[in-house]
Amino acid sequence: MTDHLGPALAGTSPGTSPGVTAAAGFRASGVTAGLKASGSPDLALVVNDGPRQAAAAVFTTNRMVGAPVVWSRQVVSDGVVSAVVLNSGGANVSTGPEGFLDAHLTAERVATALGVSAGDVIVCSTGLIGERLPRENLLTGVDLAAAALAPDAGPQAARAIMTTDSVPKTAHVTVDTPDGSFTVGGMAKGAGMLAPAMATMLCVVTTDADVEARVLDAALRAATAVTFDRVDSDGCMSTSDTVTLLASGASGVAPSLDVLADAVLRVCASLARQLVADAEGASHDVAVHVVGATSQDAALAVARAVTRSNLFKAAIFGNDPNWGRVLAQVGTVPEAVAPFDPEAVDVSMNGVMVCQAARVHADRSDVDLASAREVHVVVDLHAGDASATVWSNDLTHDYVHENSAYST
């Protein structure tokens, strides 16, 4: 089964990793700019000191995007990025021309502080939609962040981008090659709304590999397609999702695309898995593995149909192996999207085949959902050799509570 998130945490030092400062050639900081009412850190800066300043980024596919996304798409288009500035405490979405100016001025202020071009500064914002950021706090915060830059401050940066996250997310891997070793590290935030509509997910990945922007772009797109894109359950993305990959070249090692892509994949997988583990109010992390599909797209469509179901997710919260709700969701996928014989479908939960050939099989009481946070559901379509896994969470009282009280 193709599941990069299952074994994702191994060897990536989740939580204790320096994250964006694991790779050589980067400094970072995390400070309190006064954007959050709580007084918690809310502004992070990541700087690429080179010698190379190659970059790639992927952005939300949502048609409603915030000013930072509009700005940053333009910044990364030439493959050169000197710094990434990120704030929590406000998404800067639906804020009009003044909001765009806030993003622009933030990049200008970073540029002035670092002696780089504003056109090489990516801006990311996360928080409520429809409220202006306090401009003076933001710009003063940039000065503070620039002054606090340090080559070991990745953890502070990871903490400053948290919104409803309960823990910072960091990871890194070091890869030995015949020419020497290189490192890929990163940080992410986005606990709140992974299921069913991923709200703002921000991620910065850095590497000291010596590679061009087009190689970074290929490695990043390959990684996000099977990591962050497999933790949202209905393909929806927020107005602000941004994943950036920066290369400093400081290791002097120039890995092949395959070698780099594998390392980027491992870091992204670890970060994505950490997001699932910290989803707001969840009591279970749920992996839906679809096997025996005619294509990976077909497998994905079926997996997403299952993870989209509130009924299924509420049943998991109740530790109820309600495979009928799985089967009913599998049946909603059109035949043109996923050809299979409905009468042939098997469903297993945590290793117990509760449904074989679309009929009751093992006793549902044989399934133990209560004793572990991870739940694994396997749907075998018996139609081909392709597979895909989507991770989600259960639907809990706490999810409803936290998301009904978010803006108040």
Next chain:
Amino acid sequence: MTDHLGPALAGTSPGTSPGVTAAAGFRASGVTAGLKASGSPDLALVVNDGPRQAAAAVFTTNRMVGAPVVWSRQVVSDGVVSAVVLNSGGANVSTGPEGFLDAHLTAERVATALGVSAGDVIVCSTGLIGERLPRENLLTGVDLAAAALAPDAGPQAARAIMTTDSVPKTAHVTVDTPDGSFTVGGMAKGAGMLAPAMATMLCVVTTDADVEARVLDAALRAATAVTFDRVDSDGCMSTSDTVTLLASGASGVAPSLDVLADAVLRVCASLARQLVADAEGASHDVAVHVVGATSQDAALAVARAVTRSNLFKAAIFGNDPNWGRVLAQVGTVPEAVAPFDPEAVDVSMNGVMVCQAARVHADRSDVDLASAREVHVVVDLHAGDASATVWSNDLTHDYVHENSAYST
């Protein structure tokens, strides 16, 4: 705005209507067959005494269907139906050849009791998936139901098909024409899972109009497309949804298709609105009206994107007019599906325009969500003249509780 559910209850005597026995030429019953552990009524029978026995039905589009749907699709294919037998206490889905035999034997038993052909008896079942019905209880129950048939027992039938419904749903209208009056009445169940994946929704509509099966089919499809199909929020249907329309011809009145269709629409709209009002654990009924779309399909796609959002639905539960969550969902609809300028979108909640041209407008504190059960959200795309409304519910603690405990 095209919203048949808003004014749906007017003139249809919801709750107090005799439902399927409002029209002449029908008898019904509701009895306790012992299918439910609770001992509540669980078997209903509706009989068309003619002189005509015309019928039409629409079924779930789910590829996983129960034995009753397989059986009943065949029954209605010739446009002749003598009776509908419905049970709660078990969906008879994923029950294999023995489950199909249960459905077949149920129809045979009805046929024997009434002196009609088993091939003219529709069977509907609702309840848990993957468990066999107790066959002897079922068949003995059919005999009880046949013995209890009465021309005024529509309310008992409506009560016997309830699962997690808190109240029976009935409605009827009588239409005066130059040739005399005719009546359309009906009953429905399906409180549990309207949002986001409508689980078993069963509905029987009867009329004493004197019309052919092909006219019934046209009237029924037109009605369900803008009523029951507009209360589920992501287009998913359960394994068992069945809506049947029977005509006895007992009034001797032969209305035109338009006149009949309007009456069927009013009854279906009332029943659909009653389903929304009784959705499990909901504290708000939420109408999302999309106007200014280039086509009705575009408007529908945008409305469904909004009503599918757990974040939006949890915010409504918290009486929080979080229009950012509306806007973010609107933005997930691909341009190919719904062309519009994201920067032009307005959002109003309960009459207050909180977002104009994708930017904050009125103060969100001006919106009162707390004082009424109904919430109206209007999304104006400013792209055309088409509109559509989808009804849903908020996402509450009680929804999670009831659906995490359903099978236990």
